[in-house]
Amino acid sequence: MEKLNRRKEDIDSRLRTEIVEGETKLKAEVQFWLQSVEKIDAEINAINQQVEAVKCFSRAGIGKNVVQKIEEVEKLYRTGEFPDGLILQLPRQTGDVQPTTTLGGETTFTRKMKDIWELLMDDEVRKIGVYGMGGMGKTTLMKHINNRLLEKKEKFDGTIWVTVSKASSIVKLQDAIARRIEFDISNYDDDERASKLHAELSKIKRCVLILDDLWDVYRLDEVGIPEPSPQNGSKLVLTTRLLNVCHGMSCKAIPMERLTDMESLNLFLDTVGRDVLSIQNMKVMVNFFVKECARLPLAIVTIAGSLKGIVNYSNWKTALEDLKASTDGTNEILEKLKFSYDRLNDKNLQDCLVYCALFPEDYAIGRNELIEYLIAEEIVQGRNRQAELERGQAMLNKLVYACLLEDTTGYAGKACVKMHDLIRDMALKITRDSPRLLVEAGTGLKCVPDEENWKEDLVKISLMHNQISNIPSSFESPKCPTLSTLLLNGNYGFRSISNNFFLHIKELSLLDLSETLIENLPESISELVNLTALLLRGCRSLTYVPSLAKLTALKRLDFGGSGIKEVPQGMENLSRLRYLEFYRCEQLKMIPDGILCKLSKLHYLSLNRHDCETKIRGEELVELTKLEELYCKWYDHDRFNAYVRSMADGGPTHYILQVGLVTFRIDPVFLFKEGGKGVIFANSDLRKSVATAGDCSVLLPEDVEKLCIQKCCIDASSLCELITSFKNLTNLRECYMTECDGLEHLFVYSSSIIPLLQRLELLYLKGVRDLRGLIRREKVASTPLPPVTFSSLKTLTVINCDKIKRLFIDTDLLPNLKDILVLDCKQLVEIISAASDHGEQEEEYQDEEAAGGCDHWVISTVILPKLCKLRLELLPKLKSIPVVADLSLREVQIEKCPKLKRVTCLDRDPCPPSLEKVCIDDDLWESLEWNHPSAKDAVESVRREW
Incomplete structure (x- = not known):
């Protein structure tokens, strides 16, 4: 039932945000499904009450009903898949804004933009081809047009941008398009792919498909692209270096100049x-x-x-x-x-640029991923890990500054760099003589290059991101005595390497088999005595690793997300190891005693956390005095506290320390990024700790920046009582609490707590059921809170906290608050208010219904100069929002707040010009009171349906 309700919440959310007018049939089907979930939930609750009432008597009579309801839940869960494709049937926000550079040559580019724009607006022209030699700015021009199309919605609803590149094929082009529309075609046969892709693309109307850097002529029907027509309102634009590609694709050709x-x-x-x-x-x-x-x-x-x-x-x-x-x-x-x-006049910078050419053409290379390679290759060196990371970023910045790389963003906003294909060609041309490289990255290879291509003078080989399945036993060990780097990562079907493959590659220093299906590493790996980096991240099928005892040169060992069940033999000999990764090794249950403590040069250590279990002894971590980054978890509060005490004499500068088992992937704990300083308590009975350990039950490092407490039972009225020296955590920036019982207030008012509160930037509260307020104040504390109390707060999220009535009291200034999200708080009367009697305690406030409203309060207007987003939902007692935003306000969303009469931040003359989106349900909209009728008209112009 819990899984079913999570699916319901997800679909319900998408209904409110994605379905628009014209999808009435689908909307009715989904809403009927949602109502069915609510109905069966109520029936199951009734059965639970019946079971409680009859105790142990007559339960057999209820059993049949229980079994029937279980079957109904399972059936309803399955139908929630919506096999006809709920996600793709919902109208999407199609298209991403492309990062652009300034257009050089305003007259030439402006003229070309005008020519292309006129053709896009011309219903008679359905396909456009922009052609010209490399380096003329075709891609830059189309990025600007893409962004302009996303801004102007009169003719098109969006764009689909696909980078094709030279080493392409029908399959790769299909995959690239499918990724852009979030459609999985990996399970379809070759004969089905085109028809399935065609069906999905046909659902997207009024769209411009942009194929950038096309080198070959493709038949649209073979790829699965619907022919652009006035009926579907779509168009195709491609860029290419070849005029014959424009002609072969029946495009109106536009030459670049x-x-x-x-x-x-x-x-x-x-x-x-x-x-x-x-x-x-x-x-x-x-x-x-x-x-x-x-x-x-x-x-x-x-x-x-x-x-x-x-x-x-x-x-x-x-x-x-x-x-x-x-x-x-x-x-x-x-x-x-x-x-x-x-x-560049710097060999390290030059080597860094050449290293980027090892990645596939047009590949968005993650900055952090690239820097880790550069550290492993010793192209980047520093006195410690932090210095190396900073030097790596500085090196990439220099190459961007020199216009040899460009900054871009990858999946989920990841910082990346990209190499123009001509600059990549230049880098590869340099390596034709020395150092010799063999680069076939992302070219669609299904087997390794023939043996005659493995020349004796090769230094680096990159076969990453292909479709290679194995290195067969018939492929003898290549004689490459100078080969130092072999990259096979991203060959997702790669399963095996012949046992003798590495016998004649004695100088190999970096081997990357990440994201493959390899099951057993060959025995010959044990002879690679010069190996400094062995990367096996994401090898989920990996079960056997031979002895590492001879690999004493290893500095980097990455098993993250692999399937290993035990630590390889000889790990204790790796005395030079600086980087060790065991993150998400779900089958690894224990690291034997006596191994970690011998790895005295470790700078980076990541052990299982979140929902994986790996037992370690905390005492061994204390001996790792050079650790700069540590990511791990404990199952015992006493051992955790012992390690925190040891940090007082010096510890890692970046860490995520976890106590207990995290169970929900969607919770904010997963917003914690490596590189911060965070502590997580999850599924822990903190009441038991209080009883056994007194006032020292929970310790925290004094420099902690992020704190998350998830699904814990707490026997304390505030965090100040629960956590020793909480007031000393003056570096705390983010505080998350989810699904916790027993806590009535987060903080207790005192002069010593103010430095902590004035630095807090993010506050996330979800399901803190007993929470009555943010700050508990004693009667003697009659003075108002200082204006600096929450002066750094930027983001506030409060969800499903049913007992809280007011969030901020006596707070005159929230100068940096940008986002407010408050959902499903049944008792909430006010978000921000100012009491006429500052000596009143929050818990003494009477129920507003019984007291006849809020007459004993003086409601003052609060200015939030940086407020950007305000979302309020399911707040049945909320009466006012006395908030005035400055020119930063962009979005306001309010739903199911029946007692709300006025939205001050919208009721202004003139209406905030920055306002882009207002979503207020119809019933509330009709009942709102306005001091400025002109403001209502202005808000109406940007109001949208849920």
Whole structure:
């Protein structure tokens, strides 16, 4: 029933936010399902009450009814899958805003944008092709058009942006499109894929499909793309270097043009900085450089980027001579890009840039992922791990600053960098001589390259993100005596390597088999005595790892998310190990005593946490004095407290320490990011700890920044009573409490607690059923709270806290509060209020119904200058929102607040111009009172249905 209700909450939420007019049939079906869930929930509650009433008598008579209800629940759960595709039938917010750079050449680009825009608005033209040589700005131009389409909804409801790249195929193109529309086609046969994709795309109307960097002609029906037509309101736009691709796809072809001389000059100066013109004789020098860039935007930006910060005329003159000498006529633009590579004048920066070429073309490379590689390869080095991470970020920033990489974002907003395909081609061309690389990343390989391709002078091989299934026994050990790096990660069907494969690769230092289905590592791995990094993250089928006793050079060992059941033999010999990852090794139940304490050089240690169990002895962690990052959990409060005490003499600078077993993946504990300082108590009986350990029951590191207490029973009226020296946690920034009983207040008012409260930035409360208020104040504390009390608070979330009546009292200033979310708090009367008698205690407030309302309160208006989002739902007693927002207010959502009469933040003349979205249910909208009728009209213009 709990799973069923979670599904109900999810579908109910999507109904309110995603279904729009025109989906009445689907909406009726889903609402009927939701009502069925509520009905069966009520029936099961009635059965539970009946069972309680009859005790042990006549239970056999109820058993048949119980079995019947279980069957009904299971059937209802299955029908909640909505096999016809609930998610895809719901109209989606189609399209993502693309990160853009400034358009160089306003006249040329503006003209091309106008030409393409006119064709997009022309109903007679359904397919458009933008073509031109690499580096002319085709992708940049289309990113701006994509973003403009998302802003202007008159003709199209959205876009689907798909990067294709050179090493593509029908299957890869289908997968790329399917990912963009969140449709899984991996389980369909090759013959079905096109029809299934066609069916899903046909449900998305009035959309522009953008295929960026297309190299081949594809038949739309073979891919599964519906033919654009006036009936479906969709269009296709592609970018390509080849005119024949435009013709082969029946597109209206639009040629890209080089910049004019003046546009080239302006783009160069905008990139390098116009202050260079203040240097004597520099204007002529700049013109020479611009001429050498051949009016190509990529060449201009890249070469100008390499000259940033150079203020000496003679240095510019030398650079110009180098640029002219770099062109040999074989590939002019690649040679000009190599000039920027040479100008880096830093081998580590150059090696970093070349390393990016090991990833697939057009791949968004996670910054943290890349830096971990660079550390493992010793391209980035520092006195400690934190210094290495900072140096890695600085190195990537320099390459972005030099316009050789571009910043972008990946899944879930992950910070990434991307390499232009021409710059990647340049980097790979450099390595044709030395160091020699074999790079076939993301090219669709189904087997490893033939043995003759494994040359003796190869240094690095990247076969990542292909479809290779194994390295067969017929493939003899390649004779690559200088090979240092082998990347096979992301071959998701890869299962095995022949036992003798590594016999002649003695110098191998980094081996990455992450995200494969490999089951057993070959015995020959035990002979790789120079191996410094063995990466097996996400190898869920992995069950056997040979002895690691000889691999004493290992510095990095990553088993995260693997299927290992026990620690490999010889782990205790890895005395140089600096990085050890066991995160989400669900089958690993114990790390034997005496291993961790011998890994004295560990800087990073991550053990199972959340819903996985791995037993360790906390005493061994105390001996790891060089730890900088620690992520692990305990099952015993005493051992946890002992480790916290040891941190007083110095401990990790970044940590997530957990006590107990986290069970709900959707809770905010999973917002904790590695790199912070957090403590989690989950499914713990803190009452028992209080009884056995007195006032020292719960300890926390004094520098903790994030605290989460989940599903705990608490025998204390406030956190101040529960946690020793809580008032000393002046670095606490985020506080999460979910599904906890027994706690009546978070804090007790005192002068010593104010420094903590004034630094708190996030407060998340969900299901804290006994909570009556945020701060408990004694009668003697008659003075109002200082204005700085919650001066740093940015985000407030309160859900399902039924006993709380008021959140903030006597708080005159919340200068940084941006987001307020309050849901399902049955007794809440006010969010922010000011009492006329500051000496009243919160718990003495009478029920508003019995007391005849809030007449004993003086309701003052509170200004929240940075408030952006306000969401209030299921608050049956809420009477007022005395909040005035400044020009930052963007979204207001209010539903099922029947006693609410006025929304002050909206009732203003003029209405806040920043307002983008208002969702207020119809009944409440009709009953609201307004002082400014013009404000009501203005809000009506941005009001939307739930």
